Amino acid sequence: MKILTIESLVKLLQLHGFENFIKDLICCLGQDFSRWQSFTIIPRPGMKVPDGVMELMPICDNRRFYTFKYVNLHPKNPLIGKQTVVATGQLVDITSGYPLMFSEMTILTAARTAATSALVSDYLARKNAKILGIIGTGSQSEFQVKALQVVREIEEVRYFDIDNRAMDKFEKNLSFSNLKLVRCRNAQETTYGADIITVCTANYGHYKILKKDWIKPGVHINAVGGDSRGKTELEKSILPMCKIVVEYFIQAKDEGEIQVFAESKARKLIHAELYELVKGVKEGRRDDSEITLFDSVGIALEDYSALRLTYELCQKYDIGEDLSITPGHGFAKNLFALLKYG
Numbered sequence: 001m002k003i004l005t006i007e008s009l010v011k012l013l014q015l016h017g018f019e020n021f022i023k024d025l026i027c028c029l030g031q032d033f034s035r036w037q038s039f040t041i042i043p044r045p046g047m048k049v050p051d052g053v054m055e056l057m058p059i060c061d062n063r064r065f066y067t068f069k070y071v072n073l074h075p076k077n078p079l080i081g082k083q084t085v086v087a088t089g090q091l092v093d094i095t096s097g098y099p100l101m102f103s104e105m106t107i108l109t110a111a112r113t114a115a116t117s118a119l120v121s122d123y124l125a126r127k128n129a130k131i132l133g134i135i136g137t138g139s140q141s142e143f144q145v146k147a148l149q150v151v152r153e154i155e156e157v158r159y160f161d162i163d164n165r166a167m168d169k170f171e172k173n174l175s176f177s178n179l180k181l182v183r184c185r186n187a188q189e190t191t192y193g194a195d196i197i198t199v200c201t202a203n204y205g206h207y208k209i210l211k212k213d214w215i216k217p218g219v220h221i222n223a224v225g226g227d228s229r230g231k232t233e234l235e236k237s238i239l240p241m242c243k244i245v246v247e248y249f250i251q252a253k254d255e256g257e258i259q260v261f262a263e264s265k266a267r268k269l270i271h272a273e274l275y276e277l278v279k280g281v282k283e284g285r286r287d288d289s290e291i292t293l294f295d296s297v298g299i300a301l302e303d304y305s306a307l308r309l310t311y312e313l314c315q316k317y318d319i320g321e322d323l324s325i326t327p328g329h330g331f332a333k334n335l336f337a338l339l340k341y342g
């Protein structure tokens with residue numbers, strides 16, 4: 001079984017190139033969403049704990065792999081120097097049920113979340129979108145910017161965070177890009193002239209981080225931070241103004257921005273699940289004045305895409321340590337012999 005630590009994953013991304021990885025991941029997501037019906041997926045079970053939530057995200061392909069990810073969400077973690085979101089995951093061969101790879105997935109989660117925003121934005125954002133407004137410049141933020149650059153020629157990024165140090169860090173991390181970086185004094189300023197608005201703050205509660213009065217015709221919104229029960233970022237009245245796309249309705253209705261509506265109303269408000277856009281069953285943006293919204297919560301299929309791509313690249317670059325965590329060959333029906341007992 002391949003073990004991929006954070007160090008090995010970083011090495012892999014350096015060898016392959018981070019931009020290439022994001023491009024490949026957007027491509028893998030497109031392929032996997034296009035065969036949505038060949039997966040067995042369930043809404044993730046989330047278990048509330050005093051300062052966060054613990055989630056398990058399994059999915060099974062009918063061809064090759066079963067994957068699952070463990071992920072948390074602890075918004076107070078940065079106060080003690082830890083990530084708000086941390087994750088590990090496993091890729092399993094469905095023919096034998098034997099695990100093939102155990103991987104760090106904190107970086108992979110940020111990458112797949114951003115790649116999914118980019119995939120959706122490619123269907124929903126205006127083709128000439130150039131200005132991105134981003135609210136919340138924590139761990140996810142630079143990934144969101146880099147992935148959007150794959151699908152749109154972003155020239156300017158306007159950003160705001162209530163924490164000045166998070167904005168300093170964001171500026172430093174993107175200082176080598178060719179982007180015009182505009183530091184804003186409040187959330188509203190990020191929306192001035194923005195073609196795409198990405199909201200990725202981390203708070204429990206129903207907040208109005210993005211307000212209806214700030215939304216102009218033609219804007220596309222990626223709502224990334226409202227991804228758990230009791231946790232939303234958009235003023236409720238924004239939703240009926242938008243063409244809304246979700247990844248997987250059953251999960252989104254409990255965890256996404258649409259959770260603030262009763263299920264029947266939420267169902268009416270949703271234009272499509274992402275696979276319907278990818279398969280061409282439903283249209284993306286129709287004209288330049290539509291307001292569109294990706295109500296992102298993150299689903300197991302995105303982790304599947306990230307894990308299968310990472311596994312393929314591990315083999316290509318010979319990265320990761322092969323360790324026998326489970327019993328090897330030759331002990332069928334004789335597990336006891338492994339104990340060397342007696």
Ligand SMILES: NC(=O)c1ccc[n+]([C@@H]2O[C@H](COP(=O)([O-])OP(=O)(O)OC[C@H]3O[C@@H](n4cnc5c(N)ncnc54)[C@H](O)[C@@H]3O)[C@@H](O)[C@H]2O)c1
Pocket residue numbers: 073075078084085109110113135136137138139140141160161162163166187200201202203209223224225226227296297298299
């Ligand atoms: N949809 C998905 O698939 C997905 C995947 C991963 C993370 N997320 C979510 O994305 C969010 C961000 O995650 P992260 O890892 O970047 O967390 P983080 O804690 O590193 O960053 C969050 C940032 O939001 C800022 N913030 C909080 N309230 C704000 C406000 N009112 N205005 C402006 N900024 C504010 C904080 O200061 C912090 O810098 C979380 O809510 C997380 O649950 C979603």
